[in-house]
Amino acid sequence: MHRSKVRVAQDVLDANATIARANRADFDRAGVRAVNLMSAPGAGKTSLLERVLADGLLHTPGGDVRVGVLEGDVRGSLDAERLSALHVPVTQLNTDPGFGGECHLDANMVRSALGAVALEEIELLVIENVGNLVCPAEFRVGEDARAMISSVTEGEDKPLKYPLMFRACELVVVNKIDLLPHLDFSLEDFLGNLDRVNPGVAHMLVSARTGDGVEAFADWLAGVARRQELPA
């Protein structure tokens, strides 16, 4: 690629990092921890959050975790409506005014939406990214932690084909395990591929549909919400 394109790309990422730090500072001041939740389209980000919230799983020994959701979509508010029905504060962020519909959230988009998020009323902000396994991994938005969801219907090869995404997160949630009996999918091969691109990364097996394993994901979210240390 041309050197000038490399430089533009680096400038974009540098500017993004600066704004991400400003978002993070706002979260810190409000005592809010933020999770950037990423996946391919249809892997189950919203379904998993729905299950966590509907089953009242988001709590610690100290009590319920007050959670809000920032919902990123190219267009529409279908997911926000689903989550609002569960009585959590949801803010919709559409990327459609961007370059034909931006394929990811960046720090500036999140910043532009923060005025509509009641940070003082929550402890945990879940930022649901646009469904995409490439660009969301490149743009930090001020989050404390990143999780990604990979559905078993997508195949074993995805960590090798989208390595940056599988490396960028500290938790990989393997969803739709209720479908395993009906697929030619080797969980062993998937986990082997995951280990090749991100050795030792935490993973958990869940089914948002049946609720299997979802409690572990809720516990992970609660753990982030109660984190005291601030990783760089």
Next chain:
Amino acid sequence: MHRSKVRVAQDVLDANATIARANRADFDRAGVRAVNLMSAPGAGKTSLLERVLADGLLHTPGGDVRVGVLEGDVRGSLDAERLSALHVPVTQLNTDPGFGGECHLDANMVRSALGAVALEEIELLVIENVGNLVCPAEFRVGEDARAMISSVTEGEDKPLKYPLMFRACELVVVNKIDLLPHLDFSLEDFLGNLDRVNPGVAHMLVSARTGDGVEAFADWLAGVARRQELPA
């Protein structure tokens, strides 16, 4: 969004359109028709092509269609290896040197790979795009026709959430229908949503896994290969 950003975006798309026309002229001179095949990650682009080729379905009354594949991936050559095993010429195009791994093919990337494609030996070039429901829809690469694959595991709402992709194509292939008995997926709702964003667009129901319906997709590809008229 800022006016300057709009202008940059438009310049990028104008430059892309110019190069796409050059690709198209090269295809025309060689008597080759090109299909841009798009989908989310793991929806089954490669599996569907494998099934078409392994079952020898790509033919017209006039004989077999000589097909080549240009395989777009962020990284790796897993899909190219799968298809090469079926004795069709496959050219790998990795987007990894780009902006942290480009999330789509554009006309210039395709152009840079064309030197490695033996156009004189084929009639149909299937260009398998990067798995993504956003940006691939924005960049023409010189194709005669565009098809996209939507897996039933991704949910009924995808046409509403990624409308540009579902509008940009002339064929929507609904894959993994063998899983319908195991999903909470309403085909009627999906097709209703599709009709809202792209009224009357052709669609077909297939399972790359069982082979169900795949002949219709092969027939569509063969039809493109034998197209005489050149749509604008």
